[in-house]
Amino acid sequence: MTMQKQDIYAYLKMKNIRHEIIEHEAVYNMEEASKLELPYPEADGKNLFIRDDKKRNYYLLTVKGDKKVNLKAFREENHTRALSFAPEHDLIDMLALTAGAVTPFGLLNDSERKVQFYIDKDFFGGSHMIGVHPNDNTATVYLKVEDLIRIIEEHGNQIYAVEF
Numbered sequence: 001m002t003m004q005k006q007d008i009y010a011y012l013k014m015k016n017i018r019h020e021i022i023e024h025e026a027v028y029n030m031e032e033a034s035k036l037e038l039p040y041p042e043a044d045g046k047n048l049f050i051r052d053d054k055k056r057n058y059y060l061l062t063v064k065g066d067k068k069v070n071l072k073a074f075r076e077e078n079h080t081r082a083l084s085f086a087p088e089h090d091l092i093d094m095l096a097l098t099a100g101a102v103t104p105f106g107l108l109n110d111s112e113r114k115v116q117f118y119i120d121k122d123f124f125g126g127s128h129m130i131g132v133h134p135n136d137n138t139a140t141v142y143l144k145v146e147d148l149i150r151i152i153e154e155h156g157n158q159i160y161a162v163e164f
Helices: 005-014 030-034 071-078 086-097 106-111 145-155
Strands: 019-022 045-052 058-064 081-087 116-122 129-132 138-146 158-161
Touching: 005 106, 005 138, 005 158, 045 086, 045 129, 058 086, 058 106, 071 081, 071 158, 106 116, 106 145, 116 145, 129 145, 138 145, 145 158
Parallel strands: 058 116, 116 158
Antiparallel strands: 019 138, 045 058, 045 081, 129 138
16 A cells, blocks of 8 residues: 555654644645745755666655755765666656655655665754655645654665765
């Protein structure tokens, strides 16, 4: 079974994780998201789904929304093979997500736990809050980054907090 938006809400409630949900029009990139009146823009996460050139290793990168990600630098710092954006069919097959709705919550749909999660260390400063989609790009869920990490750890994906 794949988790969709309402399943994520129910899961957070069942786990008694404090969170705030903001429903909004569909957004497909950070530029569109920046036009919304979101309550915590400093907590918004930008998510990139990438793979190596052999199509063996997949990565979900979540960084502060205002940052640019240099894939070559990421590759060198994390000792990976050459990287590129994964095609949408991989995103659908592995995380049950569509382009524009990439989110760490999608890892809960990674039944084989193949996707490695890299999160920006900057989320652990300030309010410790992170805003990500609930497997659908028509809402943003704000929660403590530590709670998000715990959810993904419990699921079993590898997690790395790194500098971007």
